[in-house]
Amino acid sequence: MARADLTPPAPVCLRERGEDGVPISPLPSWRLGGVGAAVSFLFALAAPSLAHAADPPAAIAPAAASIVLLPTAIAAGKGLRPVRPSDAELGRLAMALDALLADTAKDLGLTVIPPPPGPTRLDDADLVDRARAAHGLVLLPSLRARTSGDVELRLSLAAPAARAVDARRKVVSGAKLPVQAVILLRDLVRGHGRARPPSASRAPASVPSAPAWTPGRITLMANATLFGGLAGYSIHRASGSDDPRLLYPLLAVGAGIGLGASLVASGEWDVKTGDAWYWSAGAFWPSAASHLIFQGRFAGAWPETDRWVFGLLGGTAGATLASLGLALRSMKGGGALIAHSGGGLGLAFGALVEMAAHGDVKSTPFSGMGYGAGLGWLAAAAVATQVDASPLRVLAVDLGFVLGGLAGAAAGSPLLVHEPTEGKRRAWASIAAGSAVAGGVVAAIVVRPRPGHATADLRGQPLIGVLGESRLGALSAPILGAGWSGVLE
Secondary structure (H helix, E strand, O other): OOOOOOOOOOOOEEEEEOOOOOEOOOOOOOOOOOOHHHHHOOOOOOOOOOOOOOOOOOOOOOOOOEEEEOOOEEEEOOEEEOOOHHHOHHHHHHHHHHHHHHHHHHHOOOEEEOOOOOOOOOOHHHHHHHHHHHOOEEEEEEEEEOOOOOEEEEEEEEOOOOOEEEEEEEEEOHHHHHHHHHHHHHHHHHHOOOOOOOOOOOOOOOOOOOOOOOHHHHHHHHHHHHHHHHHHHHHHHHOOOOOHHHHHHHHHHHHHHHHHHHHHHHHHOOOOHHHHHHHHHHHHHHHHHHHHHHHHHOOOOOOOHHHHHHHHHHHHHHHHHHHHHHHHOOOOHHHHHHHHHHHHHHHHHHHHHHHHHHOOOOOOOHHHHHHHHHHHHHHHHHHHOOOOOOHHHHHHHHHHHHHHHHHHHHHOHHHHOOOOOHHHHHHHHHHHHHHHHHHHHHHHHHOOOOOOOOOOOEEEEEEEEEEEEEEEOOEEEEEEEEEEEEEEO
């Protein structure tokens, strides 16, 4: 279709914005992780703060208090198309979205103008041309169905005085689509100087506020303090000293440095709960792996003090690698669980591999457990930076591994009765490991996301401490344990 206006349009630059409204560069951007400062607390607490000098806001040309709402389009492939009768559920969501956005725009103080009849071109350059012709804002919503059953919502806003199309997108479930649509439209309109109440005066210069005590910040502080105390204890044991006058100051200094470093890191960056637990996996699983490897390979030949040097080096290296992983992306609960699951499952599989290799099921396989825990955590931590899985699905797959391994161990237990031979012991370990893998694969297939079905989500955080109280007459005692506090959606 030829254009009626032969004047070449002005260059258009599409600026994608994420959920937080920050433009996304087309080039990869390295983002410093929320817990990067915590790994250096054993050496110094002198990380300089980032000075974010706020640039003066650019002047926004006054636009007409009107907005043209184009009908919601359907994203198919790399383009957009109008809603068709065959779209079924997606078409119903599109119709509801049109009515919701019109009401929201009125609530924001805008005059809603219906689009002119006839076919509408949906590319970004045409949106800018339409905004200039209408002397007002033009909004194009679009929906894309995801294989997980969720919907990708995208709002594109063109302003008459701007040379760019502002677009914001978010992947949500169908039930949460109305709320997220209202939030995205509000942020887009506010970014163009609209939706400000007439009585609102210019806000004073921003004053830095104290960081909020979020669950992620508290979790990071707890883990960093514990790791700092462990580091202080390791330094004391590595020195060969048994003097308690040296032990307690080292514990206090280590824990204090860990707490201080976590306060600095969580004050500079927005640390989520998943970030904190992912970092804790990098701090503690390599530490445990180093102790196990030393016990299995060097306990008889090297001094006992070297064990703590091994653990300290392993924990510091793991925490550093975890911080580098957080520099790539922020972790959700599923990513943190993947990292911890890799360490735990790796420890179990490493033990079975050593049993199968040596044909010995009576000696504790310290070396295999150490290598398995370290390599399992490293592989899982790397995978967690590339995939996005729900915590419930990760827990289900872990349960499949455990139940499969227990079933295989029980099925192969007759091989271990009546003085088993070395070959029978190896067969038992192989059966247990193979059935664990089979159980994990079956669980992954069973809980895989299905199109058209909402994926359950497990929201919450671990709970360790006093879970209740036991009473017997006048006597009472606390019930200690671990649990999960959250909501299953």
